[in-house]
Amino acid sequence: MVYTVGGVEVIQRDSPLPTQAAARYPGLRRETTVLPSGHQKTPAHRGFRTATIYDRDIEVPLRDGTILRADVYRPADTTEKVPILLAWSPYGKSGTGVFNLGVIPGRLGVPQSKLSGYESFEAPDPAEWTARGYAIVNINPQGSFDSEGDLVWHSSAAGRNGYDVVEYLATFAWSNGRVALVGNSWLAMVQWFIAAEQPPHLACIAPLEGSSDIYRESLCRGGVPYTAFWSYLEQCLFGRHKAEDPVAMLRKYPLQNEYWADKRADMSRIRVPAYILASYSTALHTLGSFRGFEEISHEKKWLRVHATQEWYDLYSDECVEDLQLYFDYYLKDRKNGWGNMPRVRLSVLRFNAEPEHNHVFTDWPIPETKNTTLYLTQDNRLHESPSAAETSLSYQSDLPTLEVDAQEEELSFEYTFTRRTYLIGYPRVVLHMSTTDSDDMDVFVSLRKADASGKVLRNMNIPLKDLGMTEEEVPLVNPLVYVGPSGILRASHRKIDVARSTPHWPFHPHDEKELPKTGQIVKLEIGIWPTGIVFEAGEKLMLRVAGHHMVLAEFEPLRGGFQTANKGRHNVHVGGQYSSHLILPLLVKGQAA
Secondary structure (H helix, E strand, C coil), rough: CCCCEEEEEEEEEECCCCCCHHHCCCCCCCCEEECCCCCCCCCCCCCCCEEEEEEEEEEECCCCCCCEEEEEEECCCCCCCCEEEEEEECCCCCCCCCCCCCCCCHHHHCCCCHCCCCCCCCCCCCCHHHCCCCCEEEEECCCCCCCCEEEECCCCCHHHHHHHHHHHCCCCCEEEEEEEEEEEEEEHHHHHHHCCCCCCCEEEEECCCCCCCCHHHHHCCCHCCCCCHHHHHCCCEEEEEECCHHHHHHHHHHCEEECHCCCCCCCHHHCCEEEEEECCCCCCHHHHHHHHHHHHCCEEEEECCCCCHHHHCCCHHHHHHHHHHHHHHHHHHCCHHHCCCCCCEEEHHHHHCCCEEEEEEECCCCCCCEEEEEECCCCEEECCCCCCCEEEEECCCCCCCCCCCCCCEECCCCCCCCCCCCEEEECCEEEEEECCCCCCCEEEEECCCCCCCCCCCCEEECCHHHCCHHHHHHCCCCCCCCCCCCEEEEHHHHCCHHCCCCCCCCCCCCCCCCCCCCCCCCEEEEEECCCEEECCCCCEEEEECCCCCCCCCCCCCHHCCCCCCCCCEEEEEEEECCCCCEEEECCCCCCCC
16 A cells, blocks of 8 residues: 655655564563562662552554554552553653663663663653552554554654544543653654644643654754664664655655655644753754744743753653643642743753753743854954955865764854853854855854863763763763754755744755855855853854764764765855854843752
């Protein structure tokens, strides 16, 4: 059967079978057991704090008769009906699948003894939440492991499947009829699409860092294909049927069409309350998380921006307590004051000192910031006024992307702050560029912080005491180390849709290629992902421009996976009529935390 989206035939691939050892899958086994209080999966794991009924591999039907498989954990010692926290994961449920926190050195500072081992990857721990009066449902979506059908990625089809699952779970006799969605990454991304379908029994959502437009935010950011991460991920999605193949779709359809449009979540259709988590450091989810908060049109939405990494935050005591307040308010009608919680709680990074936590603001982007324009100059500075003299600076564009920090052939422009200043929001840069060696350019920009002596800094995403490492021992991978916000744009994708742009973000439609002519100077408006950084007087901000990606790889094996179409030297034109410049949202006096 041919699978189409908006009339576009979708390429599918064979899923890797769950019989592989890497899947860590014991097979289909329908059973109900009671895990007593204190039960441990292994002596190395945490125990359950309350007796828990464990319904394994229950059947959950979709509207077309497709059967999905889910595990249910619910409190045993209660006669009260309980609400459901639904975790939607294709990686495996209840401790199965390739992924666990061990894929990152130091387990992101989360020891194995903190988790029960029954949690799905990037999902809440049942041992924590059944004791708090909630049922956890871990589901394998369509095409995942022993769930029937073919696997679909973030899309309206996934949203419709989620609608059916929410409505079916709400009918269980032990359920109070209220369902919430919760989880990180893929488990967050799908929430945008499920909530947009408006299932009646969905009471609220908690997308804990989730991209919302896979084309623009990851797979083809700025029009530059990046398939290494997603090709790796495809090998980890086990099932017995076919799976959608977005990587092959990008190769066949590099420009926007109905298929890609279906993968951009429509936030305006989300009607339920939303607890949105964001951070600056993820290479996948920052933009989508902030966009979710901005474009949900009702007022029952909250944004918390933390200073670490999403998995570390998910299992922190602070996050668990915060989520319980939110869930209790909407799933149990507890009058706990959540409705008065500040709309935006925002942490900011200092790089060379502890971050500042939970600054309170009324909205995002922060209304208090002031846009400041700094002009690129021939002496590699950022000045508050443009130079009259016109010149150009160049770099070799076709060096391989190493993703290890501080490569050669990176133009750098520097600005020194004269007073304590917060950079909070979306920076953006306007560059006038040319090349005589190619008919296109892939341009990468990044912002770095340096101390007063000029030493370029890195931010440790996890407290070193929890990692059990010194700063020198921390591997240079993006989940552990944040170097600063970045932007990407392919020159032939420079067209901007003014109607869909905002004052802080240029929207590129990516619907046609406009190749620059050899030697032609073209204007590139590049949005830089949002950030929050404190600069003390004397500290420096550096704008870097290069032909390679300057963000660290997600995992060490993925280094060098960012391939570009660059050749020869690229020129950045500054001064005179070519006023290449950087726009920064700055706040001189920050609120007290």
